[in-house]
Amino acid sequence: MVPTGYYLVLAAVIFGIGALGVLVRRNALIIFMCIEMMMNAVNLTLVALARHFGTLDGQVFVFLVMAIAAAEVAIGLGIVVGLVRHRDTTNVDRINLLRW
Amino acid sequence: MIVEYAWLLLAFPVLGLTLNLIFGARWGKKTTGIVASGAVLGSFLVALGLFLHLNGLPEEERTIEQVLWSWITIDQFHVDIGLLIDPLSVFMALVVTGVGFLIHVYSMGYMWAPHEKGEEEAMGDIPRFVRYFVYLNLFILMMLTLVMANDFVQMFIGWEGVGLASYLLIGFWFFKPSAADAGKKAFLVNRVGDVGFILAMLFIFRLSGRLNFLDLFRPENVQALQVGATTIGLLLLLAATGKSAQIPLYVWLPDAMEGPTPVSALIHAATMVTAGVYMIARTSPLYALTPTAMTWVATIGALTAFFAATIALAQTDLKRILAYSTISQLGYMFLGVGTGAYVAGIFHLYTHAFFKALLFLGAGSVMHALHGELDIRKMGGLKEKLPTTYKTFLVGAAALAGFPLLSGFFSKDEILLAAWQRSPILWLIGIVTAFMTATYSFRAVFVPFWGKPRNHKLYEHAHESPPVMTVPLIILAIGAAFGGVIGLPKASWLHHWLMPVFEHVMHESEPGALMWGLMTVSALVALGGIYFAYELFVVNPDRVLRIRRALGPVDTLVQHRYYVDELYMTLVVNPLKALADWLAYVFDQRGIDGLVNGVAWVTGWIGQQVRRVQTGRVGTYAFTLFVGVVILVVYFVLVGG
Numbered sequence: 001m002v003p004t005g006y007y008l009v010l011a012a013v014i015f016g017i018g019a020l021g022v023l024v025r026r027n028a029l030i031i032f033m034c035i036e037m038m039m040n041a042v043n044l045t046l047v048a049l050a051r052h053f054g055t056l057d058g059q060v061f062v063f064l065v066m067a068i069a070a071a072e073v074a075i076g077l078g079i080v081v082g083l084v085r086h087r088d089t090t091n092v093d094r095i096n097l098l099r100w
Numbered sequence: 101m102i103v104e105y106a107w108l109l110l111a112f113p114v115l116g117l118t119l120n121l122i123f124g125a126r127w128g129k130k131t132t133g134i135v136a137s138g139a140v141l142g143s144f145l146v147a148l149g150l151f152l153h154l155n156g157l158p159e160e161e162r163t164i165e166q167v168l169w170s171w172i173t174i175d176q177f178h179v180d181i182g183l184l185i186d187p188l189s190v191f192m193a194l195v196v197t198g199v200g201f202l203i204h205v206y207s208m209g210y211m212w213a214p215h216e217k218g219e220e221e222a223m224g225d226i227p228r229f230v231r232y233f234v235y236l237n238l239f240i241l242m243m244l245t246l247v248m249a250n251d252f253v254q255m256f257i258g259w260e261g262v263g264l265a266s267y268l269l270i271g272f273w274f275f276k277p278s279a280a281d282a283g284k285k286a287f288l289v290n291r292v293g294d295v296g297f298i299l300a301m302l303f304i305f306r307l308s309g310r311l312n313f314l315d316l317f318r319p320e321n322v323q324a325l326q327v328g329a330t331t332i333g334l335l336l337l338l339a340a341t342g343k344s345a346q347i348p349l350y351v352w353l354p355d356a357m358e359g360p361t362p363v364s365a366l367i368h369a370a371t372m373v374t375a376g377v378y379m380i381a382r383t384s385p386l387y388a389l390t391p392t393a394m395t396w397v398a399t400i401g402a403l404t405a406f407f408a409a410t411i412a413l414a415q416t417d418l419k420r421i422l423a424y425s426t427i428s429q430l431g432y433m434f435l436g437v438g439t440g441a442y443v444a445g446i447f448h449l450y451t452h453a454f455f456k457a458l459l460f461l462g463a464g465s466v467m468h469a470l471h472g473e474l475d476i477r478k479m480g481g482l483k484e485k486l487p488t489t490y491k492t493f494l495v496g497a498a499a500l501a502g503f504p505l506l507s508g509f510f511s512k513d514e515i516l517l518a519a520w521q522r523s524p525i526l527w528l529i530g531i532v533t534a535f536m537t538a539t540y541s542f543r544a545v546f547v548p549f550w551g552k553p554r555n556h557k558l559y560e561h562a563h564e565s566p567p568v569m570t571v572p573l574i575i576l577a578i579g580a581a582f583g584g585v586i587g588l589p590k591a592s593w594l595h596h597w598l599m600p601v602f603e604h605v606m607h608e609s610e611p612g613a614l615m616w617g618l619m620t621v622s623a624l625v626a627l628g629g630i631y632f633a634y635e636l637f638v639v640n641p642d643r644v645l646r647i648r649r650a651l652g653p654v655d656t657l658v659q660h661r662y663y664v665d666e667l668y669m670t671l672v673v674n675p676l677k678a679l680a681d682w683l684a685y686v687f688d689q690r691g692i693d694g695l696v697n698g699v700a701w702v703t704g705w706i707g708q709q710v711r712r713v714q715t716g717r718v719g720t721y722a723f724t725l726f727v728g729v730v731i732l733v734v735y736f737v738l739v740g741g
Contacts, residue, residue, distance in 0.1 A: 019726060023722055023723050023726060095716075095717070095718060096715065098714065099714055100714045100715075100716075
């Protein structure tokens with residue numbers, strides 16, 4: 001058996017990479033993909049801990065997370081498309097009209 | 101029963117001034133004058149009624165307090181608005197309303213036509229005329245409040261009120277800078293004295309818990325003031341020097357001549373300036389406790405009398421001569437009350453009211469004839485042109501000089517007698533001043549009225565004044581001549597009348613031979629002064645120049661009124677102005693405004709800095725969120741929920 005810890009560490013690393021990506025990357029679509037990555041990392045954590053404790057709670061929660069992720073992507077991409085149409089760029093640094 | 105109507109004494113002037121204020125412009129000048137004069141006449145009749153009532157009562161009962169209503173009650177501090185009806189206050193009320201009435205009538209004639217350049221344009225004819233009479237009635241109201249007051253607080257209300265009326269009337273022709281300045285000066289100098297009054301009141305209350313006259317001056321209560329009696333006496337003296345124009349606060353009175361002449365007659369000769377003397381007389385039980393303060397009163401009086409008389413000798417403006425004369429004569433009154441001769445002081449107050457008002461109104465008559473000219477060097481030979489004015493003026497001057505058997509002679513002599521009994525030095529100052537008084541009085545008679553006219557154009561146009569002005573002159577002249585009859589030595593009705601007020605503080609003295617001796621000296625001095633004036637101003641005017649040259653620097657000093665005004669300017673006015681300028685421009689504009697504006701500026705600056713958080717960039721916001729989460733996680737891991 002692979003020790004549960006390994007899965008948790010992996011999930012943490014994936015989460016970290018995702019968070020870093022959200023903060024650093026400029027392309028809106030890439031940021032979205034990183035957000036998805038973070039959510040997947042969370043899923044992995046949930047499943048690993050579910051197997052560790054022998055319950056099904058974690059597994060069920062994963063389904064909910066995936067549903068929400070899908071819905072969120074649908075709306076988010078809609079916003080991105082509208083934004084790109086308006087500003088002709090996917091570079092989030094250029095979306096700064098609400099500044100001082 | 102008249103006592104129930106005593107409040108009418110104050111109500112009539114209120115009615116007069118209110119009616120005139122509202123309807124005056126509509127009524128026109130004649131009705132306004134009649135209403136105002138009628139109001140004062142009404143007060144006079146009430147005062148007369150009170151007098152007759154008191155006269156009918158036995159002596160011990162001649163003190164009545166008529167409380168009108170209760171004003172302030174805070175724990176032990178209780179002040180009523182009321183009238184103190186006793187021989188002294190009723191006598192004063194008669195003088196104030198009697199002379200006041202005559203001056204109101206005279207004013208109708210004097211103020212009829214616009215006087216000063218710019219008056220017509222500044223305000224229009226009728227509204228100014230009405231305003232004048234409103235102010236005059238206001239003055240009478242305030243003076244009566246002062247005189248009939250039953251406690252210190254009410255007296256102070258009247259005290260301040262007459263100061264206000266004085267300011268309004270001195271600066272009546274406000275478009276003249278000199279008049280506006282004079283009004284301000286009068287009010288401010290008076291204010292200095294008022295500090296004395298207020299502090300005295302505080303001390304009195306602190307020591308005794310009472311401010312009501314009848315209450316406080318009971319022998320068992322007044323003792324409480326013994327500890328602070330001298331301080332209180334001196335503080336009240338300070339107040340009196342302001343109101344009654346003595347050293348050091350007399351400087352406003354000569355400037356006050358900028359006001360209309362009837363105002364000078366009423367306020368600055370007959371009534372307001374006597375308030376200080378009255379106040380000292382009223383508080384005589386307090387002064388009885390402090391011989392030190394009384395000595396101060398007498399000394400300041402004597403010195404002021406002397407000092408002012410020297411200045412009067414050198415003045416060329418007819419009204420200024422009379423102004424310094426008033427200061428000098430008030431000094432005599434102070435000398436009287438300061439030596440304990442309260443009746444003598446009040447007697448002189450009464451005779452002075454007559455002859456000084458007469459002299460001022462006479463001067464007004466001369467001004468009326470000469471279109472406002474006041475310089476006696478431009479006058480001359482007016483006795484043929486203005487016979488009634490001349491004759492009444494002559495009577496006034498003679499009374500002032502102390503010509504034997506006229507009113508001024510008796511009152512001045514009574515004061516001099518008391519002065520001698522206190523200290524021959526005081527008497528000496530007084531008698532020398534009397535000589536100068538006689539001289540300057542008759543200078544004011546001889547130079548304008550005798551001899552040849554010095555300015556023919558003015559002389560040509562001169563005409564006698566209308567009866568509305570000359571009749572009051574005649575009435576006052578009768579008073580100035582025969583008024584002394586109420587205070588004849590050995591048979592003084594006034595002495596008898598005022599005794600109930602002063603019996604605890606005055607001692608009857610039987611002067612005998614001394615009195616006749618001093619009286620003879622006074623008579624000789626008065627006649628001598630008149631003769632001296634005759635020699636100097638009629639026989640050989642060059643003598644004046646010779647004397648002045650001989651006096652050299654003394655002459656310059658007196659001509660410039662001892663440079664007192666200049667001294668006050670450097671010592672007091674200019675430093676205060678500098679302080680005011682500093683406070684206004686540096687402390688207020690730069691300091692306080694800077695502080696307030698600074699707060700606003702700092703707030704703005706903070707805003708400027710904080711706004712930078714709004715970058716508009718999603719990335720920044722995401723990063724902030726991230727940092728916040730990290731902090732929270734660390735916190736919960738380390739410290740625990």
